[in-house]
Amino acid sequence: MFISHSSRRRSEDELGDGDSLVEHDHRKRFLAKLLRTLEAKLDDAGFRPWIDRSRIKPGEEFQAKINDALWNCDLAILLVDRDALDSTWMSLEADVLMLLRSQRATQVLPVLIDKVTTTRLAGSRLGTPSGLNRLTVFVPKTGKENAKTAEPIAAEIVEAVGKLWGEVEPREEDSLSARWITNVTRAIKEIPSDQLEWVAKSLGIDMTAWDQARDHARMVATAMLGAETNKVLEALTELEPLFEKEQSKSTTMRHAVPLWVDLDAAATVAEVMGRQVDQRVVGVATPAYRLGDHVVRRATCSQPRYRVNRLLDIAGENAYDELLKRYDTTLRDQLHLSAGWTPEEIGKRLARYRLTYFALMRAENLSPGIMTRLLGELRGRFPGVVFVVLAGKDNRVWEKMRERPLYGDRGADWEPEAKRYVSLVSELIGEHIPVDSDD
DSSP states (O other): OEEEOOOOOOOGGGSOTTOOHHHHHHHHHHHHHHHHHHHHHHHHTTOOOBOHHHHSOTTSOHHHHHHHHHHTOSEEEEEEOGGGGGOHHHHHHHHHHHHHHHHHOOEEEEEEOTTOOHHHHHTSTTTTTTTGGGSOOBOOSOOOOSTTTHHHHHHHHHHHHHHHHTTOOOOOTTOHHHHHHHHHHHHHTTSOHHHHHHHHHHTTOOHHHHHHOSOHHHHHHHHHHHSOHHHHHHHHHHHGGGOSOHHHHHHHHHHHGGGGSOHHHHHHHHHHHTSOTTOOEEEESOOOHHHHHHHHHHHTTTOTTEEEEEEOOOOSTTOHHHHHHHHHHHHHHHTTOOTTOOHHHHHHHHHHSSOEEEEEEEOTTSOHHHHHHHHHHHHHHSTTOEEEEEOOTTOTHHHHHTOOOBTTTSOTTHHHHHHHHHHHHHHTTTOOOOTTOOO
16 A cells, blocks of 8 residues: 655745745655554554554665566555645545556545645646546545644545555556566566676666565566656666577566657547547647657556557548548458448447547548548547547637647657657667657
């Protein structure tokens, strides 16, 4: 059970409007007392809480330890006070947890303290990008927050956890993230542990934990899945000359290519997969097919039962009939569907097997009207297919669709940086991909 919190003491310049050092000091002292009490009560109730301040020793690499705890938790508690709302670390942890919630039903319980409201959570950096604001939150009934009330508040949280624990599903060994880790572990298993140690250091894995670990390949794979892009690239560069089998190298690199995609974007795609069969649409603010493909593969951890198909576009204002015919034929062919099957028959057949199909549609060269008509018609004809619309963030199609695309609120740097990462990783297996390529 992972417990996320923001305990860092802030300077006066870091405090928000209407806040003060006195108030800040009071809530941090209360939070420290609450964490100690909550940990003890969870232990007494038979749970295994993981709190960084008690599980990470001085000198240990805290980010690698936190990553390992995050990716392996079945339930998480987020203690949300005013400082948590704009905490970088808590936002990153929320991204991971919401992705795991979509992939393997990890339970996530936001606990609002310090008079934080659901409205304030929804408008914060913590709540909206990750989707945390869509969850049911827990608000302790005990009003005041001080050293005396920490115990009854902790007791309320433990009771809420007990109810939620009954909804925790048994861990599936073939969950998407577990399968990704297993696949990469198998690929790098051939490399001796003493050589993998340099890779571990580049990922920030604590060497004390490394010396105690039995499965170093799995430790590297787990750290890589949640690491920052620059650390992943450094690790891959260290790994590349160590492989003896080209297939093992290729497997590792191809699994790592989509890791540039943010976890909140991946969580959004995972959430779209669970919508009603005719409502599965997501937008990405890029015309690049390759980057759209990576967004899907990050959300699905590159597992083969998720198939990605590119629907190639043509330019022109009168392209609707030609494109509809072409897309219908392409999808029926790629999804192995008979030309005579109705939408009802298609829906039944797509639901019969554990396969999910994604269709990438580029809107860059089409009028917004044609694109939305095509999308509406195809969603009706192919219920269950997830349609991924690709266009630059300033394209008028987003207004027509009333869709907020992934990466639409980012600056100009994200796309060239993503393309450069893809180009650099691909080069490690001998594939040259021009940085400016949209294919």
